[in-house]
Amino acid sequence: MARIRAVWGRALSVPLHTPFVTALRRTSTIDTLVVTVLTVEGIMGLGEAPQVWAVTGDSVASAAACVEQVLAPVLVGADTDDWPDLAAHLVGACARNFGAKAAVETALLDVVAHLAGMPLAHLLADLADVPRPVQGPGGGFEVATDVTISAGSPDALGAAAAARVAEGFTRLKLKVGTDAATDVARVRAVREVVGGGVGIRLDANQGWSREDAVTVIRALSGADLGVEVVEQPVAGGDVEGLAWVRSRVDLPILADETVFGMSDLDRVLRLGAADAVNVKLAKCGGPVAGLRLLARAAEAGLGTMVGSMMESHVGVAAAASLVAAVGTSVVSDLDAAWWAAQSPYAGGPAYGPGVIRLGPGAGLGMSLVP
Numbered sequence: 001m002a003r004i005r006a007v008w009g010r011a012l013s014v015p016l017h018t019p020f021v022t023a024l025r026r027t028s029t030i031d032t033l034v035v036t037v038l039t040v041e042g043i044m045g046l047g048e049a050p051q052v053w054a055v056t057g058d059s060v061a062s063a064a065a066c067v068e069q070v071l072a073p074v075l076v077g078a079d080t081d082d083w084p085d086l087a088a089h090l091v092g093a094c095a096r097n098f099g100a101k102a103a104v105e106t107a108l109l110d111v112v113a114h115l116a117g118m119p120l121a122h123l124l125a126d127l128a129d130v131p132r133p134v135q136g137p138g139g140g141f142e143v144a145t146d147v148t149i150s151a152g153s154p155d156a157l158g159a160a161a162a163a164r165v166a167e168g169f170t171r172l173k174l175k176v177g178t179d180a181a182t183d184v185a186r187v188r189a190v191r192e193v194v195g196g197g198v199g200i201r202l203d204a205n206q207g208w209s210r211e212d213a214v215t216v217i218r219a220l221s222g223a224d225l226g227v228e229v230v231e232q233p234v235a236g237g238d239v240e241g242l243a244w245v246r247s248r249v250d251l252p253i254l255a256d257e258t259v260f261g262m263s264d265l266d267r268v269l270r271l272g273a274a275d276a277v278n279v280k281l282a283k284c285g286g287p288v289a290g291l292r293l294l295a296r297a298a299e300a301g302l303g304t305m306v307g308s309m310m311e312s313h314v315g316v317a318a319a320a321s322l323v324a325a326v327g328t329s330v331v332s333d334l335d336a337a338w339w340a341a342q343s344p345y346a347g348g349p350a351y352g353p354g355v356i357r358l359g360p361g362a363g364l365g366m367s368l369v370p
């Protein structure tokens with residue numbers, strides 16, 4: 001057993017090496033709250049609550065307030081052996097605030113995994129009651145990921161796509177939805193530059209109307225541009241619209257902003273609104289809920305993917321651990337930390353050709369540089 005001594009958040013602003021542009025926003029930093037859970041014995045765990053004004057409405061300030069005033073009191077003084085109950089109490093401690101809950105739960109699980117001397121992926125596999133994933137030769141795990149190409153002109157997209165492929169990425173995620181009239185031209189420009197061997201997926205980030213979505217997706221199919229999946233064509237709250245679009249097109253539709261938690265997923269299943277779901281810790285509230293969503297989706301025959309917000313290495317490593325533990329049917333979207341100009345952590349994940357590599361250490365295998 002280990003008693004929890006303190007829980008606190010630290011705001012970080014991590015500069016990007018390249019601006020990140022979607023239909024919803026443009027940013028040149030990852031703004032995030034890194035949460036530490038510390039035991040009396042000095043074991044530390046980390047978690048992360050990214051600022052995501054446009055999707056969850058969470059900010060660094062709101063996450064910090066939630067951690068300090070609501071979530072930390074749930075854990076301080078408690079025994080880490082009681083972590084399943086503690087995780088459940090975090091969920092019920094307040095409404096929403098999924099980023100803050102994900103950060104605190106991840107940090108708690110990081111401590112638990114450290115105490116057990118196992119990587120977080122093994123703890124999560126045990127929790128899901130599946131065989132523990134086998135560690136690679138270096139002791140860590142490798143998870144395939146796409147890389148995002150920011151929204152921009154066809155020429156800019158083509159140039160960025162060529163650069164990413166030259167760096168070894170084999171799957172590109174294009175941000176569309178900024179202008180339905182020219183979205184097909186953008187995808188075509190990228191396909192012409194990268195050739196047929198590179199995977200292309202699209203994320204409209206809620207940028208299209210229902211009608212525009214159908215028009216653009218049908219044009220994409222007609223142009224035979226090899227699009228793997230189209231993510232969140234219409235507004236997140238318009239689940240009926242998502243189903244309406246899906247019934248009129250033949251490319252797979254992936255629900256992202258539409259699905260935060262289990263009730264959203266059930267609604268998507270009821271309405272047949274998507275072919276696959278993108279699970280993110282900052283939407284669902286932590287790895288425990290993430291495992292449940294992935295299991296429920298898989299059970300219902302829905303495709304699964306794990307993604308992240310623009311967040312740093314801690315949140316991405318936690319999401320990659322989820323993938324390493326239980327797998328997904330669709331390749332992950334875990335490139336966020338690749339955009340960071342440098343890592344504010346010691347240890348932690350690194351990027352290789354088309355993959356994110358988790359280190360060999362216990363838990364998340366990383367610590368925050370003071």
Ligand SMILES: [Mg+2]
Pocket residue numbers: 203205231232256257278
């Ligand atoms: Mg998305």
